[in-house]
Amino acid sequence: MKYSKQRELILETLKNAETHLTAEEIHLQVRRELPSVSLGTVYRNLSLLVELGHIRTLKAAGSLSVRYDGRTDEHCHLICTKCGKITDIDLDVFTPFDVLVYEKTGFSVDDHDLVLKGVCAECANRKNS
Numbered sequence: 001m002k003y004s005k006q007r008e009l010i011l012e013t014l015k016n017a018e019t020h021l022t023a024e025e026i027h028l029q030v031r032r033e034l035p036s037v038s039l040g041t042v043y044r045n046l047s048l049l050v051e052l053g054h055i056r057t058l059k060a061a062g063s064l065s066v067r068y069d070g071r072t073d074e075h076c077h078l079i080c081t082k083c084g085k086i087t088d089i090d091l092d093v094f095t096p097f098d099v100l101v102y103e104k105t106g107f108s109v110d111d112h113d114l115v116l117k118g119v120c121a122e123c124a125n126r127k128n129s
């Protein structure tokens with residue numbers, strides 16, 4: 001009973017987050033409501049949620065810490081190499097892409113995990129001004 005409450009809160013925190021959080025960041029937020037929750041518990045629940053398909057993991061460029069994504073529908077990630085910001089983007093490009101892959105290799109694509117690295121608009125503006 002207690003476990004599922006923690007898990008619900010962790011899931012809710014991720015779904016409501018605009019960014020992709022690390023376990024430590026999730027832990028900080030969850031502790032505001034459940035002060036007794038340990039980081040280990042957060043990790044355990046996160047792995048379980050990934051296993052159940054409620055959330056996804058995301059390995060950010062240049063960072064060793066895994067981030068968690070409350071969105072499980074297909075979308076791409078833009079990672080800024082200057083500030084590290086991760087942005088979700090929906091691109092309707094996969095169907096022709098999958099066809100191309102299949103034509104070249106005979107490989108059937110089931111899932112996409114596309115991460116694009118570059119400079120975000122804010123960092124680009126900062127540089128110009």
Ligand SMILES: [Zn+2]
Nearest residue numbers: 080083120123
């Ligand atoms: Zn940036």
Ligand SMILES: [Zn+2]
Nearest residue numbers: 069071077088
């Ligand atoms: Zn995402």
